[in-house]
Structure formats: structure tokens, C-alpha cells
Amino acid sequence: MDNPSGSAPAPDAHLPAELRTPLRDNAFAESDEAKITAISGHFEAIMRELGLDLTDDSLAGTPRRVAKMYVQEWFKGLDPKNRPEVRMFDNRYNYHQLLVERDITLFSCCEHHFVPIIGKAHVAYLPGTNVVGLSKLNRVVQYYARRPQVQERLTRQIAEELKQSLGTDDVAVLIEADHLCVMSRGVNDTSSSTLTSEYSGRFAKDEALRGEFLRQIGK
Numbered sequence: 180m181d182n183p184s185g186s187a188p189a190p191d192a193h194l195p196a197e198l199r200t201p202l203r204d205n206a207f208a209e210s211d212e213a214k215i216t217a218i219s220g221h222f223e224a225i226m227r228e229l230g231l232d233l234t235d236d237s238l239a240g241t242p243r244r245v246a247k248m249y250v251q252e253w254f255k256g257l258d259p260k261n262r263p264e265v266r267m268f269d270n271r272y273n274y275h276q277l278l279v280e281r282d283i284t285l286f287s288c289c290e291h292h293f294v295p296i297i298g299k300a301h302v303a304y305l306p307g308t309n310v311v312g313l314s315k316l317n318r319v320v321q322y323y324a325r326r327p328q329v330q331e332r333l334t335r336q337i338a339e340e341l342k343q344s345l346g347t348d349d350v351a352v353l354i355e356a357d358h359l360c361v362m363s364r365g366v367n368d369t370s371s372s373t374l375t376s377e378y379s380g381r382f383a384k385d386e387a388l389r390g391e392f393l394r395q396i397g398k
């Protein structure tokens with residue numbers, strides 16, 4: 180582990196190196212409040228540079244509002260203290276068929292332009308001796324989505340976390356999302372969307388199982 184002090188969990192230490200979100204050293208040594216104060220000052224400078232009058236009633240609170248939104252909402256998935264705990268339960272129902280959690284609301288942020296990525300995630304697994312509380316699947320998606328992201332890494336981070344937490348390789352993840360950086364600027368294409376998927380364990384080997392998953396999510 181990369182956390183010799185033992186004081187706080189090292190971000191993404193449980194993920195393979197290529198799947199870790201790039202973070203500077205000691206990224207979470209300071210409190211959320213200290214981060215909000217610092218970001219607020221930086222955002223105020225951006226607004227001032229754009230020519231805005233920070234004494235205006237409507238604009239005066241914006242730097243702190245944006246800073247709070249970044250730290251407490253949009254990017255809360257960067258901080259390992261917010262990693263969801265995924266508890267498993269005994270599979271006393273003996274349910275061993277496909278379990279699909281589909282249409283999970285996905286709100287993320289493009290790490291190249293810092294504008295929203297909005298879409299849906301669909302995840303599935305084959306239960307073994309244990310099953311997971313359904314909402315934990317949504318929470319895992321949200322934790323990794325609430326970071327500056329690229330969709331490919333997000334997809335693989337979710338799959339890797341599910342494999343580890345659920346104790347099985349039999350996991351599928353499919354994300355369909357709209358990127359505001361593609362829709363609202365640059366190429367200005369409002370009709371295209373991006374699909375990414377990761378299949379492991381039996382999903383990688385069994386085409387019929389993948390087909391069943393895709394049918395169940397309406398693809």
C-alpha cells in the first residue's frame with residue numbers, strides 16, 4: 180500500500196496502477212473546508228479576469244458556491260473517505276442467475292474541459308455464495324463518476340471495484356453517456372453519445388450471457 184503513515188486510506192491504492200485517477204501527493208491532507216476556501220479564492224480570480232463585478236449581489240456568493248459544489252458534490256468521489264462500504268449478504272435464496280441493475284443515473288465531469296458527462300450505467304453480476312445490497316451498486320457507480328473523468332477509465336474503475344467488493348470476476352458494466360464538451364462546444368454535436376463496456380469472468384467468455392445482459396438493458 181502507498182500509505183505508510185496509516186492515517187488515511189491512500190486514494191485508489193486498491194486499483195491497478197493504470198486505473199488510478201492521477202492525484203498529487205497528499206491530495207487529502209487538508210480539510211474539506213480548507214479546500215473550499217482555497218478554491219473559492221481561485222474561482223473569484225477567474226470571474227474577475229472574465230470581467231465580472233464581484234460586488235454584484237447575484238455574483239458575490241458564486242466563488243464559494245462553486246467551491247462547495249466541487250468539493251462536496253461534483254468531485255466528492257476523489258476523496259477515499261467517501262468510498263462506499265459494500266457489504267455482502269449470505270445468498271440464502273440460492274439465486275445464481277444474472278442480476279442486472281440498469282439505468283443507474285450517472286453524472287460525471289469531463290477531465291479535459293470540466294463540463295458535465297450525463298448518462299446511465301448498467302451493471303450486472305452472477306451471484307455466488309453472497310449477494311450485495313442493490314443500492315451499493317449505484318453507490319459504486321456514483322463514487323467513481325463524481326470525479327474528473329474519461330469514460331473509458333470510469334467504466335473500468337467501476338468494473339474493478341465491483342469485482343473486488345463482490346468477490347467475483349463475473350461482472351459486466353456498460354455506460355452510455357452524453358459529453359457536454361462534444362455537445363455544447365468544439366464539434367457541437369448534440370445527437371451523438373458514447374457507449375463503453377467492460378466484461379470480465381463469464382461475461383468475457385460467454386456470448387449468450389452477454390446477449391442476455393444486453394437484452395435486459397434494452398440494447
Ligand SMILES: Nc1nc2c(ncn2[C@@H]2O[C@H](COP(=O)(O)OP(=O)(O)OP(=O)(O)O)[C@@H](O)[C@H]2O)c(=O)[nH]1
Nearest residue numbers: 289290291292328329330331358360361364365366
Ligand atoms: N477518449 C475520450 N475522450 C474524451 C472524453 N471526454 C472528452 N474527450 C475528448 O478529449 C479530446 C481533447 O482533445 P483536444 O484536441 O486536446 O481538445 P479540444 O481542442 O478542446 O478538442 P475538440 O473537442 O475537438 O474541440 C476531445 O476530442 C474530447 O472529445 C472521454 O471520456 N474519453
Ligand SMILES: [Zn+2]
Nearest residue numbers: 289291292360
Ligand atoms: Zn471534454
